[in-house]
Amino acid sequence: MEKSLEIKIVIPQFITHAPTRENKTTISPHIKLNSQLIYNSNLNRFARNNVVNFLHKYIAKYIPKDLKITKFPIQVGLNFYVPKNYGSVSRRKLKIDGQYHILWKKPTEDYEINWDIGNYGYIWLKTFLDTLQIEGVIPDDNASYVISETSKFIEVETFEERKLEFVIINN
Numbered sequence: 001m002e003k004s005l006e007i008k009i010v011i012p013q014f015i016t017h018a019p020t021r022e023n024k025t026t027i028s029p030h031i032k033l034n035s036q037l038i039y040n041s042n043l044n045r046f047a048r049n050n051v052v053n054f055l056h057k058y059i060a061k062y063i064p065k066d067l068k069i070t071k072f073p074i075q076v077g078l079n080f081y082v083p084k085n086y087g088s089v090s091r092r093k094l095k096i097d098g099q100y101h102i103l104w105k106k107p108t109e110d111y112e113i114n115w116d117i118g119n120y121g122y123i124w125l126k127t128f129l130d131t132l133q134i135e136g137v138i139p140d141d142n143a144s145y146v147i148s149e150t151s152k153f154i155e156v157e158t159f160e161e162r163k164l165e166f167v168i169i170n171n
Contacts (some may be wrong), residue, residue, distance in 0.1 A: 004089055004171035005071060009128075011062050011164040016102055017091045018054045020047035030091055030100070035122040055127040060135055067137050071170050074138070076129060078121050079165040080120035081156050083107065087115025089159070104159040121151025 003062070017030040020043065031037055031051060038048055085107035093100050129141040140147055156162060 005069070005169065007067070007069075007168040009062055009064075009166045009168075011059070011161065011166075013162055014124075014164045015058065018051045018058075020050055032089070032091070033123055034119050035126075036116075036119045038123055052127060052130075055123070056131045056134055059128055060132040063131065063135055063137065067135075069132075069138050069168065069170075072075075072138075072145045073143075073147040074168050074170045075150075076125065076146060077149075077167040077169070078125050078128070078135050078151045079154050079167065080117060080121055080124075081154045081161065081163045081165065082120075083157065083162070084113050084155050085111055085157055086120070086162070087113075087123055090120055101161075106158070108145065117151050117153045123166055125149050125151060 020029045089104045132138045
């Protein structure tokens, strides 16, 4: 009997925004990584492709080069470690130095969560699975190979503690 598999791939302090143009300078327009903004907004297909391709390259840096999964089907989960007010994270150009910065401030005690884990988790899961396929870790991401995709919000106190933890399981 084959042993079940559990692999964890962690992306610490993951990016919150991605460039919409191939020119990845700080002046390039960026979009917040939220499925609703990427797939349901007026973002044109070229910008959407640039964002997704950028994410594939970004994620690939965290996948071990020798990783190859041979036992299927697998389940893939995303543990999304972020502060409870993650939805308010923004990218703005500051007058003080004229540069773009990611802005976040600690939530108040009475802050109520108003963002949807599906909108943030889906884009990461989708591009993670596509990257596994591109990198040759899995042959395909269809239901013959991947039978479950889930996202789970896990609260952390500070923005600096944010991380993505992808968990791949087969049994």
